[in-house]
Amino acid sequence: MTLDSKIPAGRLEDKWTSYQAKSHLINPANKKKLNILVVGSGLAGAGAAATLAELGYQVQCFCYQDSPRRAHSVAAQGGINAAKNYQHDGDSVWRMFYDTLKGGDFRSREANTYRLAELSAPLIDHFVQQGVPFAREYGGVLANRSFGGVQVQRTFYARGQTGQQLLLAAYSQLSKMIRAKKVAMFARHEVLDIVVIQGKAKGVIARDLATGEIKRFAADAVVLATGGYSRVFRLSTLAIGCNGSAIWKAHKRGAYFAAPSFTQIHPTALPQTSESQSKLTLMSESLRNDGRIWVPKKKDDNRQAKDIPEEERDYYLERRYPSFGNLAPRDIASRAAKERIDAGYGVGQLKNAVYLDFKHAINKLGKDVIQDKYGNLFSMYEKITGINAYEEPMKISPAAHFSMGGLWVDYELMTSIPGLYAIGECNYSDHGANRLGANSLLQTSIDGYFILPNTINNYLEGELKETRPDVNHPEFVKVEDEVKSQIGKILAINGHRTTDDFHRELGKVMWQECAMSRNKKGLEKAILQIKEIKDAFWKEVKVTGHDNEMNPELEKALRLADFIELAILMCTDALERNESCGAHFREEYQTEDGEAMRNDEDYKYVSVWEYDAGDFKLHKEVLEFEYVQPTVRSYK
Amino acid sequence: MKITFKIWRQEGANSEGSFKTYDIDGLTEDMSFLEALDHLNERLVLKGEKVVAFDHDCREGICGQCGVFINGRAHGPHDHMTTCQLHMRSFKDGETIVVEPYRAGAFPVVKDLVVDRTAFDRIIEQGAYITAKTGTAAEANAILIPKEVADNSMDVAACIGCGACVATCKNASAALFTSAKINHLNKLPQGQPEAHRRLVGMTDQMAIENFGSCTFTAACEVECPAEISISSIAEMNARYVKAKLFG
CATH class of the missing domain: 1.10.1060.10 (Alpha-helical ferredoxin)
Incomplete structure (x- = not known):
């Protein structure tokens, strides 16, 4: 199969408009006959399910949580970008497009990235209409703040709970359509496989997590909106239930996986304190607007932060990147922190953290202003660490956070399986090799609200003539049997190690070899180690309880089984890419002062992987840059 | 840190439930309360027993999925705090902690500590x-x-x-x-x-x-x-x- 990105012809500025003008339409009476499954209820999933239902389609929506309102979009803190230019500071769609393309180190499509910027302004209009209580100025207009990697103020926010407020707006809109009986919601349901019939996605197999019942759902199209897979590292900022199972199963059924190793390590999370830790809490990047990051100039300095005088502090981001300073993009800020920590300048009990200090901002602006901007983040910090960050600096550390990689999609957000779409974080579309802060809420919302509802008709129009296979089709029976047999197999192993034990082992290998910095030897070793973990898992894991009941241990084991396989692909991908770009930093490819060395001559493509009976075959989508010439990405 | 957990176990909505006692060692003050439950569950698995089912997801106080009664209080001993934000440093070594699901007619128990909201x-x-x-x-x-x-x-x-x-x-x-x-x-x-x-x-x-x-x-x-x-x-x-x- 060839990779057709389906980028419309014409000028960059006109592509989306001309696409919409030419795509097929479906009349309202026919939309009613079409059934769409939406897997996931975050901003992408809930936005898509509600909008598709408003358009007249029959929608069934799934989430593994007890309510769609819990999806992990809820945890995004800092904000959402939009090229409104309300601050009159020189912003524009073009500048936002450029910032995003550059932020992603020129590893995304121009057309996709431009569309992201183009649709950002109407998205803010939409969320205001839906009642999101965005921060306001006294005069009543919307307020903005800065985020990493840009020099304008284009981030809209609702305190430190922007994701929560946007998700609740999407959940509200979804609830409206549930009440109208246009969406059937299946909470506590986990999609365990995709049913592909004659090359087209026609349904899913899901497990009712409350009863263990395995169910079949048939449809005319399937939309995956399942979020990121950074839990492959075990310790991450993600929710415990976040997983890669649906996209992994889709991959094994023929959907190509793009740039799996492009995962973002966030610079400002709370440091790990013990082995038994289950997650790393994020501290919003917005804190870097007013907080200054530093470590002591002296190695192994055991003095308390307040006892270290100004001249003995190393504000290393300001030192290395004077023009962006503390607002350097995430990949750069994380690597810089790792560099200082590895060199022995880390702080905290395990010497694995750096300081994020608000002393100067509090002195300058007053405690009230800081409290108004970040109050909930400071109180969250105190709840978790017992430390008052108005009095002493926060201790922060890099943590796995976001997957730029995901299922390969074309301009219409369709995967390489016709009728199977991937939206939001689970696809690879706009962020390239590194996502800019506050672009995540943006991309996931735009995919769900604006793009998919305008592209899916182009496919479904052709499906009107087809009869929808019913759930007794032999392929449904076959896939269901496979799901059941995997569950049976895991429960039957009855070994001597817990799922968490294997997950910790996998996480350590991935964090060591496939996170902030990577090298050939390490990745080759990691692949062998992960294969050993896989073998051991299928011989030694112990899962108690039964398949026909609520069984959280079984859920975990099924997710981990897929993470293990995905981890092999991530390392394979990182190994193949002999360059450093964005979040992908290969130690062999760096400048003398430790900056990433991109290689456009040989790697100006998206790595697109096809599953091939346990192995992976590489396809390349070469990126054409017509409007912006890739330059060395400098924030100095 | 050593803790005795008295935890409500209930197979399903229509089954009778009861408290079960678990003595658990090897906890630390830095662990969150839910990590202590994870720790208990790992030990239960190794003993061949079913894990305690409890709701949780983001573990940073924002998704709202976690929530149990701890020593007679919703979300535990502190005001304005979710269960996932509670840490074991709030308890004393050797303490007995009673954990039960939310009790309300409109929130029927699904299993153990999980309720239907x-x-x-x-x-x-x-x-x-x-x-x-x-x-x-x-x-x-x-x-x-x-x-x-x-x-x-x-x-x-x-x-x-x-x-x-x-x-x-x-x-x-x-x-x-x-x-x-x-x-x-x-x-x-x-x-x-x-x-x-x-x-x-x-x-x-x-x-x-x-x-x-x-x-x-x-x-x-x-x-x-x-x-x-x-x-x-x-x-x-x-x-x-x-x-x-x-x-």
């Missing part, structure tokens, strides 16, 4: 939205909203839907939850066209779901992780009276 979703379905289709919005700054109004709206919009207010209320009232959502939207200009319909629809549903009435004991606001004040309930009641009198 879909009644909340059904309240939301009765009007916690603005009826406007995607794609119909006007320019955002065309609606001016004073900072104080946006801030007050945000204060109540911050509700995480965890259900601690219901669990702690002697009447199992959902007034704090429902009022928070109504006031979030009814304070804003965008919420005005449906303000009355929303108020009546959502409060009616509260009664249909068998939540109790509010008698202003203020127990809920002590537990609310989002620190929503009971003045939100007073505001809802005032809006209700106004709506009934003046339509």
Whole structure:
């Protein structure tokens, strides 16, 4: 199969408009006959399910949580970008497009990235209409703040709970359509496989997590909106239930996986304190607007932060990147922190953290202003660490956070399986090799609200003539049997190690070899180690309880089984890419002062992987840059 | 750290439940309460027993999925804190901790510590939205909203839907939850066209779901992780009276 990105012809500025003008339409009476499954209820999933239902389609929506309102979009803190230019500071769609393309180190499509910027302004209009209580100025207009990697103020926010407020707006809109009986919601349901019939996605197999019942759902199209897979590292900022199972199963059924190793390590999370830790809490990047990051100039300095005088502090981001300073993009800020920590300048009990200090901002602006901007983040910090960050600096550390990689999609957000779409974080579309802060809420919302509802008709129009296979089709029976047999197999192993034990082992290998910095030897070793973990898992894991009941241990084991396989692909991908770009930093490819060395001559493509009976075959989508010439990405 | 857990175990909605006692060692003060439960569950698996089912997801206090009764209090010993934010340093070495599910008629037990809070979703379905289709919005700054109004709206919009207010209320009232959502939207200009319909629809549903009435004991606001004040309930009641009198 060839990779057709389906980028419309014409000028960059006109592509989306001309696409919409030419795509097929479906009349309202026919939309009613079409059934769409939406897997996931975050901003992408809930936005898509509600909008598709408003358009007249029959929608069934799934989430593994007890309510769609819990999806992990809820945890995004800092904000959402939009090229409104309300601050009159020189912003524009073009500048936002450029910032995003550059932020992603020129590893995304121009057309996709431009569309992201183009649709950002109407998205803010939409969320205001839906009642999101965005921060306001006294005069009543919307307020903005800065985020990493840009020099304008284009981030809209609702305190430190922007994701929560946007998700609740999407959940509200979804609830409206549930009440109208246009969406059937299946909470506590986990999609365990995709049913592909004659090359087209026609349904899913899901497990009712409350009863263990395995169910079949048939449809005319399937939309995956399942979020990121950074839990492959075990310790991450993600929710415990976040997983890669649906996209992994889709991959094994023929959907190509793009740039799996492009995962973002966030610079400002709370440091790990013990082995038994289950997650790393994020501290919003917005804190870097007013907080200054530093470590002591002296190695192994055991003095308390307040006892270290100004001249003995190393504000290393300001030192290395004077023009962006503390607002350097995430990949750069994380690597810089790792560099200082590895060199022995880390702080905290395990010497694995750096300081994020608000002393100067509090002195300058007053405690009230800081409290108004970040109050909930400071109180969250105190709840978790017992430390008052108005009095002493926060201790922060890099943590796995976001997957730029995901299922390969074309301009219409369709995967390489016709009728199977991937939206939001689970696809690879706009962020390239590194996502800019506050672009995540943006991309996931735009995919769900604006793009998919305008592209899916182009496919479904052709499906009107087809009869929808019913759930007794032999392929449904076959896939269901496979799901059941995997569950049976895991429960039957009855070994001597817990799922968490294997997950910790996998996480350590991935964090060591496939996170902030990577090298050939390490990745080759990691692949062998992960294969050993896989073998051991299928011989030694112990899962108690039964398949026909609520069984959280079984859920975990099924997710981990897929993470293990995905981890092999991530390392394979990182190994193949002999360059450093964005979040992908290969130690062999760096400048003398430790900056990433991109290689456009040989790697100006998206790595697109096809599953091939346990192995992976590489396809390349070469990126054409017509409007912006890739330059060395400098924030100095 | 050594802890004795007394945990409510119940196979399913229609089974009898009971407390079971587990002595557990090897905990540390830095562990979160849910990590202590993880620790217990790993030991149960190795012994061949079923794990304790409990709801949780984000583990940073925002998704609202976690929530159990700990030593007689929703979300444990601290005010305004979710179960996932609670850490073992809040307990003494050797202490016995009693853990049970939220108890409310409208929140039936699903299994062990897991309850069914879909009644909340059904309240939301009765009007916690603005009826406007995607794609119909006007320019955002065309609606001016004073900072104080946006801030007050945000204060109540911050509700995480965890259900601690219901669990702690002697009447199992959902007034704090429902009022928070109504006031979030009814304070804003965008919420005005449906303000009355929303108020009546959502409060009616509260009664249909068998939540109790509010008698202003203020127990809920002590537990609310989002620190929503009971003045939100007073505001809802005032809006209700106004709506009934003046339509």
